[in-house]
Amino acid sequence: MSSEGPPNAAAAIAPDRLQSQEPPRYVAPAVEKGLDVLELLASSAVPLSQRGIADRLGRSVPEVYRVLASLERRGYIARGADESYFLTMKLHQLAMEHPPVKRLVENAMALLNRLAAETIQGFHVCVLDGAEIQAIIQVDSPAPIGFRVRVGGRNSALRSASGRTLLAFQPPSARQWALAASGEFPARDRLIARIEAIAKVGYEYVVDDTLKGIIDVSFPILDYSGHAIAALTMPFLAAQAPVITLEEAAAMASETASRISESLGGRQPQTILPVRDPLSYAASP
Known part of the structure; x- marks a missing residue:
């Protein structure tokens, strides 16, 4: 390649x-x-x-x-x-002033704040940067205990729920380049199969991928061409007495991602619910 x-x-x-x-x-x-x-x-x-x-x-x-x-x-x-x-923080401020990023942040913040308040969960938005992802938005859960990512923080695209979601909705040539740039590591073929499954079901769902006890559910935010410009991810933490179930929170997150996409001229892909491991759906007849 x-x-x-x-x-x-x-x-x-x-x-x-x-x-x-x-x-x-x-x-x-x-x-x-x-x-x-x-x-x-x-x-x-x-x-x-x-x-x-x-x-x-x-x-x-x-x-x-x-x-x-x-x-x-x-x-x-x-x-x-x-x-x-x-x-x-000036470099970060300059990046946030870049028109596509600025428009995404402006359109997303009110919706994400409302989503966090209604689901009692935290959310973050990441963009693709070569073979890595970078977090550009973090909205904290109103609960006293939660999980958050650092805005500006980076991670491997292949090894993160947000990254795999972003790669699933890239043009084939761009996806192949990012995969080649990621190099070789164990379970690479399985991760590539997972990305293909994400493209079919419309989201990533993975348990204990970041930390034990966290279920990451990630939805793409698409532009007018149907390609992902960002990923909205919910690191779901189950409370002893949950106010809202995982399935309900995921459906609300999917709707929010769809509304953000529409505000940017995009249209959300068909999403297969209830949320579960994309590979399990791919294995179904």
């Missing part, structure tokens, strides 16, 4: 590590240095000193100083009390 970017899939963007290894035809050194610093800080679990950044990038301290000064002045990075540098 080709290692080039995913064709005909605006929602799927190749991660940097998967980009072509051919030498670039045009280089802007100052831009390259700035991006190197941003990517380094984004991958670091702790703030880094000026010397630490220079050493890790293989550049001189004066070189790094000028780049850091510019990024700090523009608000992309900041310094802590010990003068170490860390990323601000």
Whole structure:
């Protein structure tokens, strides 16, 4: 399979590590240095000193100083009390201002807040980014105990309910590219079969996939072409005295995903209810 970017899939963007290894035809050194610093800080679990950044990038301290000064002045990075540098939320804010994402968030928030209140469950919305997913919305359950994902957090598309749902509703060429980019790992063939089953039933349903005791139910949010631009996922937690059943909450989540799709010009696929493992439906005569 080709290692080039995913064709005909605006929602799927190749991660940097998967980009072509051919030498670039045009280089802007100052831009390259700035991006190197941003990517380094984004991958670091702790703030880094000026010397630490220079050493890790293989550049001189004066070189790094000028780049850091510019990024700090523009608000992309900041310094802590010990003068170490860390990323601000500006990059995230820019991403959220991207028209497709901004429109999705604006159309979804009121519906998701109402859904969480009625089902007493938390919900998150993820988009596809190459062979990974990224969470762009998290709406917490009003219950005192719940499960949540970190907005901006990333995960493997194949190994997450949201990711498999997104892949199930991509054009075949884009799905094949994302699968090739994911590499080889155990149970890969079964996961691919699962993605095909998700496309048939209209959702993912998986038990104990993230954490023990959680049932992930994920529905696609589709654009006008019928391709998934996002996935709405409910990590269902059963209470001792449930206010609403899993089947009821899933039906309401499906309806909400459909309404969000319609607000973006899309139409939801036929959904086979009640929700259960897609592979069990696929195995039925």
